[in-house]
Amino acid sequence: MSVTTADPTRLAAIRVQQAGRDRQKPISPAELARRIVRNYRITPAIELISDVISDAITQPGRRYVITTPPRTGKSVLVSRVGVVDALRRNPNAQIILASYSDELAQDHSREARAMIAEHSALLGYRLSPDKTAVGRWRVDGHAGGLLAGGINSGATGFGADLLLVDDPVKDQTEADSAAHRRRVINEFRSTLMSRVHPGGSVVLVMTRWHPDDLAGTLLRDEPDVWTHVNIPAVAEAGIPDALGRAPGVVMTSALGYTAAEFAAIRRSVGERAWYSLYQGVPAAPEGGLIKRDWLDQWRLPAAPTAPTKTVVGVDPADSGSGDSCGIVAASMTREGVVAVIADVSAPMTSDQWARAAVDLAVDVGASEIAVEGFSARETYQRVVKDAIRRTATPHPIRVTTWPPKGSGRGGGDAMARSSALLQGLETGTTRIAGHLPDLEGAAVTWQAGQHQPDALAALVVAHDVLVHAIGQQWGFASPLDSERRMREGTITSMPGYLRRRIGG
Structure with missing residues (x-):
């Protein structure tokens, strides 16, 4: 039987239920993303990154480096929803968002502004009408807001309770340039970090193309300060995995990539790009001086x-x-x-x-x-x-x-x-x-x-x-027995004098 008219009582109940959900505040950046971003999927990786962003927003002096495969939803969560959520929790918070170019940073800023404009009732704040430039805006009636720009654009006149650096290096070519790496590191340290207020937190999201890139330098020089959150596409022995998976376990992909599809991507992009983009390490773990295959x-x-x-x-x-x-x-x-x-x-x-x-x-x-x-x-x-x-x-x-x-x-x-x-x-x-x-x-x-x-x-x-x-111990060995054990694999090598056969 088909129903052609709606039950007014049922519709009223649905409206009350919906209003209740709207009034209920999201408890995490991931939950907020689910509410305001169409078809946003919360995977274990996103849930973990959400916890990291929440910790950086609510706790003083946090320092995080995040590396994950592309197309996981991390930039949406960190550089868009993260900004919106930080201002929801504290509308007086000043946030700096830096990327490799003004265009990319301002694109994130534009999307964050659109989220605020559409969901101001849920968020509890709105944009100031007199501070609405794409790369620089404030919360109406409060001191908080966002400055977004390229990493080399400077941050004059703006402090940071939260510094977000998303993709400070454009590609492999920039990463391989020693001069460019020095510029990025110097700009980060001398300009961006100097704008961070006492107790302010910093989150760096980037692809690890080179061992001496910005992330590598920070993790090497200040290992007790920076926490590295790495989520490889496929868990692999020797590669840090913040999700703690056993080797061979494939990440749950927001786009639904399977193990076979990740394998195809690896064949397509090559080993260096695979390990840099998808595994979060700056060199293929088969190794330089020490090969992964050996281990x-x-x-x-x-x-x-x-x-x-x-x-x-x-x-x-x-x-x-x-x-x-x-x-x-x-x-x-x-x-x-x-x-x-x-x-x-x-x-x-x-x-x-x-x-x-x-x-x-x-x-x-x-x-x-x-x-x-x-x-x-x-x-x-x-x-x-x-x-x-x-x-x-x-x-x-x-x-x-x-x-x-x-x-x-x-x-x-x-x-x-x-x-x-x-x-x-x-x-x-x-x-x-x-x-x-x-x-x-x-x-x-x-x-x-x-x-x-x-x-x-x-x-x-x-x-x-x-x-x-x-050399401090005496021992006796039978060449024939040693040869047998080598064939069986219980020992791995024999000196040449034990393998040499004497004719006659």
């Missing part, structure tokens, strides 16, 4: 259960003020393979890294802590020994500095010191046990001429100590 090919499922020796290697902080510090544990298996089993590298003071090294040694059963001691050998050794005395260690732990005096090891630059480790990772005599995402990510993005990541420097120390410990 995956030789990976161990877990740490060895009965190692012959376990060492914690430390690349200490340069000062006592909380610099980046590398602390890595590795074990030698009975087959002579170095297994990298743990990484707790982080910014730490001298007391903190010494205690962290001791705690790790206790956790993994290490018999030695070896500290890289080029600059302050005796001081580092004393600091670690003091930490051991303050800890109830269940077994003796020897403290050494590396390289040993008079050994002739450790000479040359970081590349030279790492040569044995690189060879071991390539041939399988050094393997990652399980998954160590931060260490692996740092390893495969390390390029010649760059500062060596602290975790990798610590691994160089642990690896060298373990490899040279082999």
